[in-house]
Amino acid sequence: MHILDGVAVEGRKFITEPEAKRVLKAYGIESTKESLCQSAEEAVAAAKEIGYPVVMKLVSPQVVHKTEFNAVKLNIQNESEVEAIFNEMTERARKSNFHVNGILVAETATGTEFIIGSLRDKQFGPLVMLGMGGIFVEIYKDVSYRLAPVEPIEVRDMIMELKGRKMLEGFRGKEKVDIEALITAVVSVSQLLADFPNIAEMDLNPIFGNAHGVKVADARIMLA
Amino acid sequence: MVDPRIDAIFNPRTVALVGASGEKGKMGYVFARNLASGYKGKIFMINPKGGEILGHAAYKSVLDCPDDIDLAVIVIPSLAVLGAIKELVAKNCKAAVVITAGFSEAGPEGKKLEEQIMVEARKIGMKVVGPNCFGVYNCNIGLNASMGIGTPETGGDISFLTQSGAYGMAIFTFATDHSMRFAKIMAHGNKAGIEDYEVLKYFGEDADTKVICLFLESINKGREFFDEARKVALTKPIIATKTGRTVGAVRAAASHTAAIAGSFTAYEAMFKQAGVIFARNGMDMVNIAKGIDWQPLPRGKRVGIITNSGGTGVELTDLCEENGLVVPELSAETQAKIAKLIPSFASPRNPVDMTTIWPRFVELYSKLTRILYESGEVDIVVALVLQRAAYMPEVCTTLADTVNDLLAEGRKIPTYVCWVSTRNALANMDLLQKKRVPCFDWPERTARAVSAIADYADFLKSRGVDISKR
Known part of the structure; x- marks a missing residue:
């Protein structure tokens, strides 16, 4: 995989979000529609193409935890907001002397939030994690692990372990989740982890699942 | 080979x-x-x-x-x-x-x-x-190359790999005290020259071994172990205890048998994925092994409880359901059959509570067990043998004979006894266990062992394994 090799050659450990999403795409894992923009004009055009409301994110190899740098803005409704946010984010990053790869303008995904992650164990090698996203993972640690790679039936067991699994069936009027698509995504991620022992950490968070499939809204990969 | x-x-x-x-x-x-x-x-x-x-x-x-x-x-x-x-x-x-x-x-x-x-x-x-290490046994040929005392009984089919010597032997003697018989035992201590998965593979292929118990502080060659375990678990139950799950325990283990305990998250995931039954402690391991060794695997998770104490029956019901088992209300037809046998103030619903009519215990434990087997409404029978029932050897003998008659008729429903009594009734427990009716102490341990066994049967079914003969 060129992307992972390229990153390694540059001596980087952290893979930027658009790079991570390209890696995922190679494994058939879909991400939200998005465009990396270099100017406010490009950002406005991209937002129009994708459709409002959009999400905007700063892409910089120095910004690993985007929320801590306030580098993610949600629910952006119109052109003037896009322009203002583009300028504010780039300005703030430059003041911190961060290299700016661009500003990502992305589709606002909807549905139930999930997280797919990884763990590398000394004895057992790579493990894939599936969890309910948002507060479920942060507060309740509603997650399940298996050794990678996994088979579809094993992902079904993982889903059965999640306390929040009722959310998948369309709890209280919420849209149902395409479970087969979720299973395929976990299987594919686990294969990626098994294929690349140099992936030390991976976080696909959040992933949005709805009746039409699952889409990765944010991705983070760290190399060993 | x-x-x-x-x-x-x-x-x-x-x-x-x-x-x-x-x-x-x-x-x-x-x-x-x-x-x-x-x-x-x-x-x-x-x-x-x-x-x-x-x-x-x-x-x-x-x-x-x-x-x-x-x-x-x-x-x-x-x-x-x-x-x-x-x-x-x-x-x-x-x-x-x-x-x-x-x-x-x-x-x-x-x-x-x-x-x-x-x-x-x-x-x-x-x-x-x-x-x-503590040494090895092959009970079926009288080989005791260990520190343990005495020659073990022959005719066993449980094989046991233990990293801890003294505790492993305590588990072994506790188990033999409960009428369990072993095939092969190995305490491998520092395990410098033998890997866990090699022994697991050997037990998997060994004709004398039907049930495998592992008491481990660590697993070396994790992937090889996983690959072997997921193969073996489909044909022979593997019950594993893994200690060193907490920070404090890891420290103790490191200075103990030179084991470096890995992250328990990975162990837990691996056990589930491979179909290895995880026992939280040595005694649970013994109980689960006994239940699987002596009785058929349950076909489902519905439990029928027979009790002579309302309070204990309710506690056992809570614990069963908290552990993922189901204690369903029996059909009107089955309740009617039961109601004819028990006093009017007793409950036929499930738990089936015969109340303390001890002069009829012998008859009722036996007849109620048969009714539950024949109802088709439960996959597991748990007979709660409490206090006065436990003091009556004829209750234990008759119940054991009934269970064995039902099994001989080809009914694949396991019966387990939840034993609640004092020390002076322990000889009567042997009457059940010598006839391969497993007794578990008190409701908590009973629920844990039974649910672990039912989960294993469930795993086998989900993986397309035919359990009709097991």
Whole structure:
């Protein structure tokens, strides 16, 4: 995989979000529609193409935890907001002397939030994690692990372990989740982890699942 | 085909005891006596003084033995072990059990010595069990090459691998106290020369082994273990206890058998994925093994409870359901059948509570068990034998006979007893357990064991395994 090799050659450990999403795409894992923009004009055009409301994110190899740098803005409704946010984010990053790869303008995904992650164990090698996203993972640690790679039936067991699994069936009027698509995504991620022992950490968070499939809204990969 | 080098440990034609002694109180005597008491193969006592030990000729060196050596058991001081291993290598010995402590568990000097031993052993592919271990048993041929006391009973089909020696033996004796019988036991201590997965593979292929128990502080070669476990678990139940799950325990383990406990998250995931039954502690492991060894696997998770105490029945129901089992209300038809037998103030609903009408206990435990079996409404029967019922040997005997009659009729429903009584009724527990009706102490342990067994059966079904004959 060129992307992972390229990153390694540059001596980087952290893979930027658009790079991570390209890696995922190679494994058939879909991400939200998005465009990396270099100017406010490009950002406005991209937002129009994708459709409002959009999400905007700063892409910089120095910004690993985007929320801590306030580098993610949600629910952006119109052109003037896009322009203002583009300028504010780039300005703030430059003041911190961060290299700016661009500003990502992305589709606002909807549905139930999930997280797919990884763990590398000394004895057992790579493990894939599936969890309910948002507060479920942060507060309740509603997650399940298996050794990678996994088979579809094993992902079904993982889903059965999640306390929040009722959310998948369309709890209280919420849209149902395409479970087969979720299973395929976990299987594919686990294969990626098994294929690349140099992936030390991976976080696909959040992933949005709805009746039409699952889409990765944010991705983070760290190399060993 | 089983690995012949591991088979040499359990089925040796000849055994040499390096450090044998005729002097009571010495470790070399304990081993000499244990070996001489049941094992029918050739025994070579090795002692620098020569002579005779417990009726067997003693040789000054293994090199003097008039026959090949399949298995050497080493009980000499740690600094002398390397020399003995070198001689065994020269003798082309197949396997050695090193009981002696003072190796990698004791610090860097010991670790170096352990490595030197392994360098020698690998020259001829000699298998090394230990060092720092309790020894091995093959109960079905009377082989006791361990510190444990006495010759175990034959006819067992549970095999047990334990990293901890003394606790492993405590688990073993507790289990035999509960009428359980074992096939093969290995305590592998520092496990310098034998991997967990190799023993697991051997047990998986061993015709004498039907149930596998593992008491582990760590697992080396995790992936190999996982690959082996997921194969074996489909045909033979594997019940594993993994200690060192918490920070405090990891610290204790590190200084204990030189084990570095991995992240328990990974262990837990691996057990689930492979279909290994995880037992939280040694006693749960024994209970689960007993339940699986003696009774058929449950077809589902519906539990029918028969009790002579309302309160205990309700507690057991709570604990069963909290552990993922279901205690369904019986159909009107079945309730009507039961109501005809029990007093008007008793409950036929499930738990079926016969109340304290002790003069009719013998009849009711038996008849109610049969009604539950024949109802088709439950997959598991738990008979709560409490206090006065436990004091009545005829209740235990009749219940055991009923269960065995029902099983002989081809009904694949397991019965387990939840035993609640005082010490002076324990002899009656044997009446059930000698006839392979497992007794678990009190509702909590009962619910944990039964749910673990039901979960395993569920796993097998989900993986397309036919359990109709199991």
